[in-house]
Amino acid sequence: MRPVNPRRLKDGQVSELVVASHDGETIEVIYETGDLIEAPNWTPDGRWLIYNADGRLFRISPDGSIGPSRINTAPVENLNNDHVVSPDGHFLYASANDGHLYRVSVEGGEPVRISNTHPPERGFRYYLHGISPDGRMLAYVGLETGTGETMTRVFLIPSSGGKDVALTDGSSPVDGPEFTPGGEWIYFNSEQGSSAAEHAQIFRMKPDGTAVEQLTFDDRVNWFPHPSPDGRLVAYLSYPPGTTGHPADQDVIVRTMTPDGDAIREIERFNGGQGTINVASWSPDSSRFAYVRYPFR
Template identity: 50%
Template sequence: MARTLAPGQRSRILTLDVDSGERTLVHESAEILYEAPNWSLDGRSLYVNGDGHLFRLPAGAPSGPVRIDLGDLPELNNDHVLDPDGEHIFVSCADGHIHRAPLAGGRARRITKEDGRLHFLHGVSPDGMMLAYIGLRVDAEGSWSVPDVFTIPSAGGEEVQLTDDEFPDDGAEYSPDGRWIYFNSERVRTAPGHAQLFRMRPDGTGIEQLTHDERVNWFPHVSPDGGRLAYVSFPPGTEGHPADRDVIVRLCEADGTGIRDLVRVHGGQGTMNVNSWSPDGRSLAYVDYPVSGHHD
């Protein structure tokens, strides 16, 4: 079921100039909890999910989000990434599958097959031919298995499991040159939930740890030039990527060096689950969720 706002809470879609620190409020709602902005390839619009649907929002325009009619597609979650063709978007839905949908609206096509897994999309290869997703199973009692990284052809086909151990992985995303898949993992955790950032080759080899701190780091998003990572950093001791936490959006070089804080927000889940870099690499889009009486 789609997330909703708490009493007195708002969802605010903002853009941030990563060099100057200038923030721009694009849209604010006290009715719909919006999540996970993607930037259109021409830089003129943002795509967000809210209330189980996909919306288009002109960046910097006073008009509000416009719902895109995707027919009978199940409710969307906050894992959606644009197809490099600029005309489609890959989305994860409440049915546990990944679908390819037209940005102009219309019927979507399911990519993943019935294999007993839930599929959470995070990355599309630069040529649009492969998807990177997080796969897991749910048992009869409702318990989730350890999430691992998989790839699958974007046209559908056989998936390949890239990680397979007892530690949760998430946020798998291709670099713009296709040479790396970036992800977060607890494989070097010092306590449950202690995720750090990593990267590996698209075949699962050559895993490198990128961050080495006490905070809980999620969702590495690679800049269009491949040189920088933006990510969401949770407080120490956080397990998973919960909502309504005071988090930091951080920036570092693609090898994990040069970490600096960009902005502190009340958010977490939904703030920046997917790649939200502008095409020119100057700005990020994100969502925060202030509550009356809480700092903005």
């Protein structure tokens, strides 16, 4: 189930796993490595951060004192940086570079594929981002390339496997769908209504795809909204104006805002992007969240 993520750090570059307070008053590097690590995600019991590296998953304590240690997912060892933890803390769900979704015990074990097989001519791939508060549904981006053009849509699928249900129509590129803690909204980024190609902003919609609302309107390119467990804040990644997609090694800003898009606050600016904060990364008590910086030494 290889090859793995072809992206590597550049000469003189490191990964810094950061834990920041919700207001940015405290920012601490809890782990530094010369390897590429991506997408930290907090377990519901608050004991661990789980991140991706070289196609595999690892756990480390939030203060960096224990770990990192590998979570065995063999033979599926080509996981990308899209993974979530079930609300009961028993399972991990992850996307793999073969285009499918898998479930595995949080302690490790042989993964079970839960995604569907689509006709090869569709070029359909699953990119996981969210799980419903009751753990029953997964929110993912379905990427289709079979027509020669790229189309992305937000979908839901039962976490036990089942029918794929599209929530968006593919007319605008989308990414990063994630449920609010009460399950009443799905936050995501979209180019809907953008006057410039690939100029993503933050949106939300009901879990049935209705009541779509745009929440950010600035000239930056905004990705990956993550509602806090207490419902008070949304963290997201903000790229410089004119950025195409969500690449690595950009002058990014991690920001927070209130759920309606107000009170935008800059937490930190640094070299980052792809891998920084792709998945939900809030602590269970909403006091802190995690992300990865990629500075050059």
